[in-house]
Amino acid sequence: ASLNLQTTMDAILSKLHEAFGGTRLCVLLYEKRLHALKFAPGTSKFYKVNNPAYADQDTFPLEKGTIACRVARQTLEKKRIQFANIEDVTKDAEYLLLNSKVKSEFCISLLDTKNDLLGVMALERGKVNGFGRDDIEVIRAVAQHISIAIERAQQSEELEYNSTVAAQTAWAANLAHEINN
Numbered sequence: 001a002s003l004n005l006q007t008t009m010d011a012i013l014s015k016l017h018e019a020f021g022g023t024r025l026c027v028l029l030y031e032k033r034l035h036a037l038k039f040a041p042g043t044s045k046f047y048k049v050n051n052p053a054y055a056d057q058d059t060f061p062l063e064k065g066t067i068a069c070r071v072a073r074q075t076l077e078k079k080r081i082q083f084a085n086i087e088d089v090t091k092d093a094e095y096l097l098l099n100s101k102v103k104s105e106f107c108i109s110l111l112d113t114k115n116d117l118l119g120v121m122a123l124e125r126g127k128v129n130g131f132g133r134d135d136i137e138v139i140r141a142v143a144q145h146i147s148i149a150i151e152r153a154q155q156s157e158e159l160e161y162n163s164t165v166a167a168q169t170a171w172a173a174n175l176a177h178e179i180n181n
Contacts, residue, residue, distance in 0.1 A: 006041040008153040012146055013046045019142075020123060023130075024048075024099065027110070027146065028060065028068055029119040036061045037068055037120060040150075049098045066096040068107045068120040075109035075117050081143070083108040085136060087129045104130035108139060110147040118150050 009027065016025050026047035028037035038059045039047070049055055062069045062076075067084055074082040086105045089095040095105065102124040110118040121143055125131065131139070 008149050009040045009042040010045075012149060013040075013042055016142070017046050022125065024102065024124040025122065027119055027121050027150075028072075029150070030072060030117045031059070034059065034061070035063070037066075037072055040119065050100065051098050054096070054098050060096075065094045067092060067094050067105055068122050070094055071107045071109050071120050072117060075111065075120075079115045081109050081111055081140075083136075083140070085131050087131075089124075099124065101126045103128045106131045106136070106139060108143045110143055110150060112147065112151045118147055121146060 013025070013027065024047055026043045027040040028043075029040045030036075031038050036059050049057075060066050060069055062073050067086055067089075071082050071084050084105075084107045086092050086095065086107075089102055089105050092105075103126055105122060105124045107120050107122045109120050112118050121139075123131070123139065
C-alpha cells in the first residue's frame with residue numbers, strides 16, 4: 001500500500017500518545033526552503049497550544065529560537081542526532097510558552113538515512129525533571145523508528161508525484177505528436 005505523510009503521522013502520533021500517557025508530544029518537520037520547523041500533519045489532534053499568543057502559529061523559524069529549533073540548528077551543524085533534556089523549562093531562555101502546565105521538555109532530532117534533518121520530536125511533562133534515563137533510552141529508539149517512517153512516507157509521496165508528472169508529460173508528448181502528424 002502506498003504511504004502518505006498524513007496517514008503515517010496519524011498512526012505515529014496515536015501510538016506515541018498511548019505509549020507516553022501523561023506526556024504532551026508533537027513532531028515538527030523541517031521545511032528546508034523556509035529554514036523552519038512546522039507541526040507535522042495531525043499534530044493538532046494530540047498537541048494543544050493553550051497560549052492565545054501562539055494559537056495560530058504552526059511554523060517556527062530556526063533562527064527565532066525555541067528548544068526544538070535549537071536542537072534542529074545543532075543537528076544541521078553536526079549532521080548527527082542531537083537532543084535536549086530540559087529539566088525545568090522556566091530556566092531555559094529559548095523555551096516558548098505554548099502551554100503553561102509544562103515544566104520539563106525533551107526534544108530529539110529526526111534524521112534520514114543520509115543524516116539530513118527531517119524534523120524534531122518534542123515531548124513535554126507537567127513536572128520538573130520529567131524525563132529519566134529509561135525514558136530517554138526509549139525515546140531515542142522511538143525517534144529512530146519515526147525517522148524511518150517519515151522518510152519512507154516522504155519518498156512514497158515523491159514517487160507518486162513523479163509518476164503523476166511522468167504520466168502527464170507522456171500524455172502531452174503523445175498529444176504533440178498527434179498534432180504534428
